[in-house]
Amino acid sequence: MLDYFKVPKEDCININENDLRKVTESIFLKYGLSESNAQLSTDVLLHADLRGIETHGVSNMLRNYVQMYREGKSNPNPTWKIVKESYTTATVDGDGGLGLMTAAHSMDLAIEKAEKYGMGAVAIKNSGHLGAAGYFAMMALPHDMIGWCMTAGGKGMLPTFGAEPQIGTNPIAIAVPSNKKYPFVFDAAMTSIAGNKIGLLERLNKPILPGWVANPDGSPDMKGGSKAELKIGVTRNQLPLGSTRELGSHKGYGLAVAVDILCGVLSGAIGFSSLAVDRRAHFVAAYKIDGFNSISKFKEDMDEMLQGLMNTKPAPGHERVLYPGLEEGEVENFRRKEGIPLHKEVIDWYMKICSELDIPFKYN
Amino acid sequence: MLDYFKVPKEDCININENDLRKVTESIFLKYGLSESNAQLSTDVLLHADLRGIETHGVSNMLRNYVQMYREGKSNPNPTWKIVKESYTTATVDGDGGLGLMTAAHSMDLAIEKAEKYGMGAVAIKNSGHLGAAGYFAMMALPHDMIGWCMTAGGKGMLPTFGAEPQIGTNPIAIAVPSNKKYPFVFDAAMTSIAGNKIGLLERLNKPILPGWVANPDGSPDMKGGSKAELKIGVTRNQLPLGSTRELGSHKGYGLAVAVDILCGVLSGAIGFSSLAVDRRAHFVAAYKIDGFNSISKFKEDMDEMLQGLMNTKPAPGHERVLYPGLEEGEVENFRRKEGIPLHKEVIDWYMKICSELDIPFKYN
Numbered sequence: 001m002l003d004y005f006k007v008p009k010e011d012c013i014n015i016n017e018n019d020l021r022k023v024t025e026s027i028f029l030k031y032g033l034s035e036s037n038a039q040l041s042t043d044v045l046l047h048a049d050l051r052g053i054e055t056h057g058v059s060n061m062l063r064n065y066v067q068m069y070r071e072g073k074s075n076p077n078p079t080w081k082i083v084k085e086s087y088t089t090a091t092v093d094g095d096g097g098l099g100l101m102t103a104a105h106s107m108d109l110a111i112e113k114a115e116k117y118g119m120g121a122v123a124i125k126n127s128g129h130l131g132a133a134g135y136f137a138m139m140a141l142p143h144d145m146i147g148w149c150m151t152a153g154g155k156g157m158l159p160t161f162g163a164e165p166q167i168g169t170n171p172i173a174i175a176v177p178s179n180k181k182y183p184f185v186f187d188a189a190m191t192s193i194a195g196n197k198i199g200l201l202e203r204l205n206k207p208i209l210p211g212w213v214a215n216p217d218g219s220p221d222m223k224g225g226s227k228a229e230l231k232i233g234v235t236r237n238q239l240p241l242g243s244t245r246e247l248g249s250h251k252g253y254g255l256a257v258a259v260d261i262l263c264g265v266l267s268g269a270i271g272f273s274s275l276a277v278d279r280r281a282h283f284v285a286a287y288k289i290d291g292f293n294s295i296s297k298f299k300e301d302m303d304e305m306l307q308g309l310m311n312t313k314p315a316p317g318h319e320r321v322l323y324p325g326l327e328e329g330e331v332e333n334f335r336r337k338e339g340i341p342l343h344k345e346v347i348d349w350y351m352k353i354c355s356e357l358d359i360p361f362k363y364n
Numbered sequence: 365m366l367d368y369f370k371v372p373k374e375d376c377i378n379i380n381e382n383d384l385r386k387v388t389e390s391i392f393l394k395y396g397l398s399e400s401n402a403q404l405s406t407d408v409l410l411h412a413d414l415r416g417i418e419t420h421g422v423s424n425m426l427r428n429y430v431q432m433y434r435e436g437k438s439n440p441n442p443t444w445k446i447v448k449e450s451y452t453t454a455t456v457d458g459d460g461g462l463g464l465m466t467a468a469h470s471m472d473l474a475i476e477k478a479e480k481y482g483m484g485a486v487a488i489k490n491s492g493h494l495g496a497a498g499y500f501a502m503m504a505l506p507h508d509m510i511g512w513c514m515t516a517g518g519k520g521m522l523p524t525f526g527a528e529p530q531i532g533t534n535p536i537a538i539a540v541p542s543n544k545k546y547p548f549v550f551d552a553a554m555t556s557i558a559g560n561k562i563g564l565l566e567r568l569n570k571p572i573l574p575g576w577v578a579n580p581d582g583s584p585d586m587k588g589g590s591k592a593e594l595k596i597g598v599t600r601n602q603l604p605l606g607s608t609r610e611l612g613s614h615k616g617y618g619l620a621v622a623v624d625i626l627c628g629v630l631s632g633a634i635g636f637s638s639l640a641v642d643r644r645a646h647f648v649a650a651y652k653i654d655g656f657n658s659i660s661k662f663k664e665d666m667d668e669m670l671q672g673l674m675n676t677k678p679a680p681g682h683e684r685v686l687y688p689g690l691e692e693g694e695v696e697n698f699r700r701k702e703g704i705p706l707h708k709e710v711i712d713w714y715m716k717i718c719s720e721l722d723i724p725f726k727y728n
Contacts, residue, residue, distance in 0.1 A: 004610070086482030086655030088452055118450030119483045123656050146626075159673055161682040166673060174622045184625065186618040192611050211611045218679030241605060241612045246368070247556050247575045248605045248616075254550040254688040255619075257673070258538045261548065262510075265665045268657040291450030292487050293632040301629045309523055309530060309621070315582030318525040324618040 004209070005200050007054070007343050014339035015347075015363050021046055023350060024058055026359045031069035032076040037101055041065070044100040048132040049340045052331035053187070055196035056132035059346040064129070065098060066353065074098055074128050080105050083125075088117045091267045094127030099151060099282055102127040107139045107147070107284045114145055118291035121148075123262065124282040125269020133173035134187035134328075136284050141177045144295045145286040149173040152263035153280035156195050158237045160250045163218025165237040169195040170259035175325075177289070178302035182329025190256035191238040198238075203343065211243035220244045259283075368573070369564050371418070371707050378703035379711075379727050385410055387714060388422060390723045395433035396440040401465055405429075408464040412496040413704045416695035417551075419560035420496035423710040428493070429462060430717065438462055438492050444469050447489075452481045455631050458491030463515060463646055466491040471503045471511070471648045478509055482655035485512075487626065488646040489633025497537035498551035498692075500648050505541045508659050509650040513537040516627035517644035520559050522601045524614045527582025529601040533559040534623035539689075541653070542666035546693025554620035555602040562602075567707065575607035584608045623647075 021042055028038035049057030068074040078097025082090050090109060094102030106122040113120030130136075130151040140147025150172050155165040169189040176184040189195060193212045201208065210224035213236045220243050226236070241252025263281035289298050312321040335341075342350075347363065354361040385406055392402035413421035432438040442461025446454050454473060458466030470486040477484030494500075494515040504511025514536050519529040533553040540548040553559060557576045565572065574588035577600045584607050590600070605616025627645035653662050676685040699705075706714075711727065718725035 084656060086652065088482035089651070089655035091656045117481055118452035119485060121483060121651065121656075146630075158679075159676050159685050159687075161678055162676040162685040163679040164677045166676055172619075176622075176625050184621065186622055188612070188615040188618060190615075192606065209610050214679070218677075219681070241615050242556065243611055246573050247607055247611070248552070250686075250688070251552040251554075251605050251616075252612075254552060255536075257548065257669075257687060258540075258550055260669065261540050261666070265662060265669060266510075266651075266653070266656045268661055268665065287453065287485065287630075288450065289630070291453035292448060292455045292485075292630045297632055298629060301632065302625070305621075305624065305629060309526075312523050312526040312530055313528045313582075314525055315522075315527045315578070317583070321523050321526040322614075323523075323621060324614070 004206065005054070005197060005204065007204065007341070009341070011343055012341035013344060013347055013363065014341050016339045017046065017050065017336060019363060020049070020058065020340055020342075023354065023359060023361045024062065027062070027066065027353060027357060028076075030357045030359065031066065034077050037077055040104055041098065041100045044104070044131040044135050046340075047135045050332045050335050051134075051328040052335075053132050053134070053328065055194055055200060057340075059343060060196050060199055061129070061131065063349060068098075068128070078102060082109075088113050088119050088121065090122045092122055092124045093269075094124050096126055096128065098128040099124070099130030099280060103130055103136045103149065103151075103282045103284055104139070106282070107136045107149070107286070110284050110286045111140060111143050111145060114140075114286040114288045115143065118288050119286065121283070121285035123267035124284070125264075125267035127280050127282055129280060130282055132187065133171045134175065134185050137173040137175035137187070138183070138185060140286045141175055141183055143286070143288075144177055144290065145288050146177075147173075147175040148283070148285040148287075150259045150263055150283045151280055152260045152282075154195075156238050157191050157240055157253070157256055158214050158218055160240060160245055160253045163214075167253075167256050167260055169238060170256040170263075172255065172259060176302060177299060178306060179299035181303045181306040182326050184302065184306060184323060185325035185328060187324070190241050190252045190259065192241050192243050192252065193238065195238065203345065211239060211247075213237060214239055220249070368570065369418070369561060369568065371568065371705070373705070375707055376705035377708060377711055377727065378705050380703045381410065381414065381700060383727060384413070384422065384704055384706075387718065387723060387725045388426065391426070391430065391717060391721060392440075394721045394723065395430065398441050401441055404468055405462065405464045408468070408495040408499050410704075411499045414696045414699050415498075415692040416699075417496050417498070417692065419558055419564060421704075423707060424560050424563055425493070425495065427713060432462075432492070442466060446473075452477050452483050452485065454486045456486055456488045457633075458488050460490055460492065462492040463488070463494030463644060467494055467500045467513065467515075467646050467648055468503070470646070471500045471513070471650070474648050474650045475504060475507050475509060478504075478650040478652045479507065482652050483650065485647070485649035487631035488648070489628075489631035491644050491646055493644060494646055496551065497535045498539065498549050501537040501539035501551070502547070502549060504650045505539055505547055507650070507652075508541055508654065509652050510541075511537075511539040512647070512649040512651075514623045514627055514647045515644055516624045516646070518559075520602050521555050521604055521617070521620055522578050522582055524604060524609055524617045531617075531620050531624055533602060534620040534627075536619065536623060540666060541663060542670060543663035545667045545670040546690050548666065548670060548687060549689035549692060551688070554605050554616045554623065556605050556607050556616065557602065559602065567709065575603060575611075577602055584613070
């Protein structure tokens with residue numbers, strides 16, 4: 001993660017993974033989720049917290065999910081069903097549940113199809129917020145498959161040259177197994193900055209950097225410096241990856257439209273004009289490596305490639321060159337032992353809701 | 365295309381599509397390509413010229429291909445073969461031919477597999493330069509499939525934080541059928557600017573813009589203004605899409621590594637360290653829409669989405685909002701009637717080589 005978003009250590013308290021898991025599951029159970037659904041939802045959230053993806057962990061997302069359950073806006077125990085299918089593909093109706101659950105079941109289906117035929121892909125409609133896309137892509141790894149996950153919905157991004165937001169931030173995740181190295185896991189929004197990072201800025205009281213959002217008239221704001229409170233998503237919308245046409249914003253925009261197509265149009269659930277904030281569409285896929293190459297050779301070549309990238313001579317001011325998934329793998333390794341640092345404000349939220357719901361919460 | 369790269373009309377002469385096709389085929393035939401291989405290679409090049417993708421048409425690429433055939437560096441009539449296969453996937457050895465031919469045959473195979481099982485994907489090793497990736501993705505369209513094509517090779521891009529180039533510019537193409545609208549066709553390098561555009565700059569005698577290349581020490585050059593002659597690829601390397609870490613260059617870099625994996629590592633042909641300039645690897649895939657959704661509903665929804673994007677209110681200074689494939693569709697429509705504008709310097713090259721090879725060339 002960009003240092004810019006790092007929460008100062010002195011503002012945090014480390015919570016043991018299992019303690020955080022237990023209390024989070026208990027909260028979901030209070031809102032009517034079955035035991036397996038509560039466990040699965042918690043696992044998706046904790047995966048993000050463990051890997052340092054604070055934007056999609058308990059601090060940023062859990063209170064949103066709780067709010068949706070409170071208001072009856074999300075089905076706590078969805079009965080997902082296949083609405084169209086071929087040997088390798090399917091469209092799933094998520095029955096209005098969060099993507100945390102519907103995408104996991106759909107990825108199981110994609111993996112099952114890939115196991116038999118070499119590839120599998122599932123488009124998911126009538127679903128809610130996904131959580132961290134990388135979680136579902138990584139489900140392919142123990143099966144020696146390459147995993148994909150994408151999610152669409154909301155209107156957070158301006159098209160290149162556009163003055164109105166038309167598409168979501170539309171992240172793409174790709175996970176690839178390796179041998180001894182931490183696996184390659186790419187997971188990124190197709191805006192220049194993830195939508196949830198804007199939320200983090202408020203907590204950190206930091207200004208917006210150049211190239212992240214547009215001016216109110218739609219032109220790229222290449223000066224930055226505005227306060228995070230500036231109603232992002234109301235008068236100031238996010239720019240595609242690339243920020244300006246000269247820097248390649250049509251590429252971020254084009255990839256985001258492709259994500260909308262694979263998730264929203266392919267699943268047939270939601271027309272372009274009705275991609276609403278609390279209804280999302282997803283796409284997951286699995287490619288079996290054994291259908292292309294020997295698994296052991298592939299994994300050895302992956303190790304060689306990832307090590308080669310790490311061995312790149314760094315530019316001035318940088319200690320080392322990373323690859324997607326390296327830092328996340330290291331952080332996960334560390335946090336499983338040392339606990340997950342939560343901002344004190346998040347601990348307060350946990351204390352409050354646990355008191356309301358009559359859940360015991362001890363954190364050290 | 366960015367206006368910056370538009371060749372001034374007064375420097376061009378319009379050539380009829382069929383005349384250009386005929387003379388280009390004749391040149392390929394002289395270098396030993398079979399009639400079908402000469403036709404296919406020409407079709408891939410003319411596709412780019414017709415759609416306004418000058419970087420991958422005859423002007424930028426044909427002389428490179430001719431040079432390779434002259435030096436015996438490329439197999440004019442490759443015998444491609446399947447080296448590993450499942451119901452839906454395969455790895456193909458391209459027998460040292462240009463991607464113009466090997467990727468087309470591989471996409472035929474992916475489409476055949478998708479027709480039977482819902483999806484198909486082929487990784488291709490031991491191949492040469494691809495040509496315009498969009499051509500192969502678009503092969504899926506008449507079959508009511510979504511087409512993918514990627515290509516890896518060369519070392520043109522610096523990793524984020526890196527001072528040495530490690531990966532190619534690694535374009536991704538995605539083509540999606542629609543009903544009445546020009547189809548969505550995304551085709552873009554994962555650098556902030558396509559490698560071949562650097563070549564165009566020399567012909568146009570224009571400076572490099574900020575965010576396109578790095579300084580000699582690897583730090584992003586956000587000032588621009590250097591001359592195109594500045595040995596790009598020797599002391600000055602290309603930046604990933606996003607240009608700087610703050611603007612999201614780790615996303616362009618990460619996607620480029622994913623392309624290297626799907627093309628190079630999955631096909632097992634070439635280790636990371638040996639991805640050389642004149643040996644490339646590709647990846648093509650086809651997803652059958654009928655395996656997810658009704659084809660007619662999908663195409664109607666695509667039209668609605670594409671029209672919705674076109675209807676976006678433009679930002680100041682812009683006449684309209686585009687989608688990937690819109691301008692290319694319009695240009696193709698126009699050029700099929702009015703001819704393909706070639707820079708006088710390109711006409712001179714044609715005159716010269718036709719004289720050498722004893723090929724008649726009349727252009728109006």
